[in-house]
Amino acid sequence: MSKRIYLSPPHMSGKELEFINEAFSSNWIAPVGPHIDLFEKEMCDYTGANYAVALSSGTAALHLALLLSGVKKGDEVFCSTFTFAGSAFPISYLGAQPIFIDSETESWNMDPKLLKTAIEERIKKGKKPGAVIVVHLYGQSASMKEIKSVCEHYKVSLIEDAAESLGSYYEDNHTATIGDFGLFSFNGNKIITTSGGGMLIGASKEKIEKARYLSTQAREPKPYYEHWEVGYNYRMSNICAAIGRGQLSVIEKRVSRKREIFKKYKETLAAIKGISFMPDPQWGRSNKWLSCISIDPQLARFSCETLRLALENENIESRPLWKPMHLQPVFKHAGCFISGVSESLFNSGLCLPSGTAINDEDLTRVIETIKEVSRSHNSSSLHN
Structure with a gap:
């Protein structure tokens, strides 16, 4: 392993x-x-x-x-x-x-x-x-x-x-x-x-x-x-x-590395249909604490859970996006004003490894695993 x-x-x-x-x-x-x-x-x-x-x-x-x-x-x-x-x-x-x-x-x-x-x-x-x-x-x-x-x-x-x-x-x-x-x-x-x-x-x-x-x-x-x-x-x-x-004392180095990791994911996975990234509005600078993606299973032909399990099979930790508070059992009686955006993101989103100490070899391992999931599911769909 x-x-x-x-x-x-x-x-x-x-x-x-x-x-x-x-x-x-x-x-x-x-x-x-x-x-x-x-x-x-x-x-x-x-x-x-x-x-x-x-x-x-x-x-x-x-x-x-x-x-x-x-x-x-x-x-x-x-x-x-x-x-x-x-x-x-x-x-x-x-x-x-x-x-x-x-x-x-x-x-x-x-x-x-x-x-x-x-x-x-x-x-x-x-x-x-x-x-x-x-x-x-x-x-x-x-x-x-x-x-x-x-x-x-x-x-x-x-x-x-x-x-x-x-x-x-x-x-x-x-x-x-x-x-x-x-x-x-x-x-x-x-x-x-x-x-x-x-x-x-x-x-x-x-x-x-x-x-x-x-x-x-x-x-x-x-x-x-x-x-x-x-x-x-x-x-x-x-x-x-x-x-x-x-x-x-090293916060700016950490922000820079987080942003580099996000950029690497975005550039290398851009060609995969159905994968989109957390938006980056131009009103400020994000520290890109976690690199987050959203997957459209109809376009990608695989779901975020399929990808999560595939990454886990390669001993790579990932995590679904936050489950909205209005869906949490502990808050089932709470009031809410809902548009459906957070539920959609929860159902389609995944956080990818984003630790600032990750080396290029390990980052490539994550990326190649994601690419392989895409290849295998799109290849099988062509044969069917």
């Missing part, structure tokens, strides 16, 4: 150990330490964010963003349906109700027109949303000018889930810096990792400091433990922050 080719494994820069050793030699092993402060500063410098707080996960960051947006039990929160469940679960943490908004075809992200329709309909029924969560899917920014305009018009807090889009831009603005709050994930499969972690960013110093306070169990600044509010154990550790600093 050939070696396993993973979808998007961690890729170390070499500087992580240097920073970790600094933490060990100074005995900053506890959940606080200088690397956390430096990681937050360096993230602000890179993204252009005003303020940041490093946390244990992107999900934790979203939970705090909703809290700081004033979302409470019984409120409705509008959220992209085409996303990972971590984009929606924090809504339920607060006892609020998710309302899922479908995608448009230009970027596969939240449809601004559908968002506007949804807000207007809910306001007519006396249910103005407590917040809107827009996801920058697979590293591609959503149509933020239109989405932000809608949210500003109706005075609704806008939260950007940029878990997958560090290194991506909408026009001249880094994702997560356009709305009221933004968040990143540093999970092991992201473009950079801290092994596990996330970050919340925002323009309000007061609100980000409140997030910092809540993330450390809402402990009051006293010599003994006193708490006036319910807090959370959400702070990133100094060791994880040290890893993150090493990773962030």
Whole structure:
């Protein structure tokens, strides 16, 4: 069996150990330490964010963003349906109700027109949303000018889930810096990792400091433990922050490699009928976190599941596109505004191996496997 080719494994820069050793030699092993402060500063410098707080996960960051947006039990929160469940679960943490908004075809992200329709309909029924969560899917920014305009018009807090889009831009603005709050994930499969972690960013110093306070169990600044509010154990550790600093030092190299991988797939698979790629709208730069394709089985004569199984047979990991939240059993009673775009993409889409450490030989192995699937299915159809 050939070696396993993973979808998007961690890729170390070499500087992580240097920073970790600094933490060990100074005995900053506890959940606080200088690397956390430096990681937050360096993230602000890179993204252009005003303020940041490093946390244990992107999900934790979203939970705090909703809290700081004033979302409470019984409120409705509008959220992209085409996303990972971590984009929606924090809504339920607060006892609020998710309302899922479908995608448009230009970027596969939240449809601004559908968002506007949804807000207007809910306001007519006396249910103005407590917040809107827009996801920058697979590293591609959503149509933020239109989405932000809608949210500003109706005075609704806008939260950007940029878990997958560090290194991506909408026009001249880094994702997560356009709305009221933004968040990143540093999970092991992201473009950079801290092994596990996330970050919340925002323009309000007061609100980000409140997030910092809540993330450390809402402990009051006293010599003994006193708490006036319910807090959370959400702070990133100094060791994880040290890893993150090493990773962030090479972020532009990682973005460049991700984009090279996407370009290679697109150029070499362009001749295969029925395969199309995630759109690349010209309103910004995508980090191409994962290279995603959509397959028309009538034209290609094979399905995305057929291809996934064929790749797996060659010890190559791939993954279907996100199953929309409005189709998830856990959210079967949630409201939604659906156009059918996300369902179609889920049924036809596949994420290809996109790890930045993949070598040309392994990338060619993936490509040749896909070409062979196409040849075998089209050859058999000619004989039939």
